[in-house]
Amino acid sequence: MPISLTENYGGVYAAPVVKSQIKAMIDEYNVCQRALSTTSLRNRFHDRPTIIDTHCAWVSRPELEAFMKSNDGCDGVRIYFGAHNSSTIKNLGYEYQGQLTVILVATQSKRDSAGVVLANDDLLNDDKNKGPINFVSFLPNVPKGGSYTGGAGLDQYPLCPPNCSPGGALL
Numbered sequence: 713m714p715i716s717l718t719e720n721y722g723g724v725y726a727a728p729v730v731k732s733q734i735k736a737m738i739d740e741y742n743v744c745q746r747a748l749s750t751t752s753l754r755n756r757f758h759d760r761p762t763i764i765d766t767h768c769a770w771v772s773r774p775e776l777e778a779f780m781k782s783n784d785g786c787d788g789v790r791i792y793f794g795a796h797n798s799s800t801i802k803n804l805g806y807e808y809q810g811q812l813t814v815i816l817v818a819t820q821s822k823r824d825s826a827g828v829v830l831a832n833d834d835l836l837n838d839d840k841n842k843g844p845i846n847f848v849s850f851l852p853n854v855p856k857g858g859s860y861t862g863g864a865g866l867d868q869y870p871l872c873p874p875n876c877s878p879g880g881a882l883l
Contacts, residue, residue, distance in 0.1 A: 753810050766812040776816075783818035783835050790817045790834060 729737075749765040757763055780786050792815040796808040819832040 749812065757810060760807065763810075766808075769814050771816070779816065780818065785820045786818035786835055787821050788819040788832055790819045790832065791815070792817060 746765050746767070750763070753763045753765055754761060780789070794813050794815050796811055796813055798809060800806060800808040818835040820835055821829045822831045822833065824830055
């Protein structure tokens with residue numbers, strides 16, 4: 713059953729997208745962007761001749777819920793696109809350097825008197841005394857009772873490729 717997104721952003725509403733539209737958008741991305749970025753990665757990382765740029769990232773519901781809960785005042789998430797700027801092999805067991813990734817950042821909305829969203833502010837921590845700034849998540853599930861430090865973005869989920877789980881994803 714499709715979800716209905718009705719958040720009002722000054723007269724613009726978010727809208728659900730059906731599977732066939734999603735697949736078409738993924739196919740368009742693969743033709744227009746992913747092929748070019750894969751070629752660029754292979755030119756840059758000669759020692760990884762079979763590198764393919766990221767197809768998707770995965771985050772578990774418990775991780776997402778813990779992330780939202782740990783950021784006081786959070787009422788949304790902004791999704792940034794980025795690329796890993798250093799080697800990850802020692803920390804993650806997979807090499808993601810150069811590959812596309814997404815970074816989830818907790819946000820807090822500012823609304824007018826009618827409830828229309830005027831702006832969304834990122835809730836990021838720049839104060840090292842308040843806890844980790846570069847918080848890294850690579851857990852398939854949040855440990856029972858676990859939590860994240862508020863003010864940190866959520867990054868480094870399992871990326872596909874190279875960490876592709878069988879089935880489910882729109883490849």
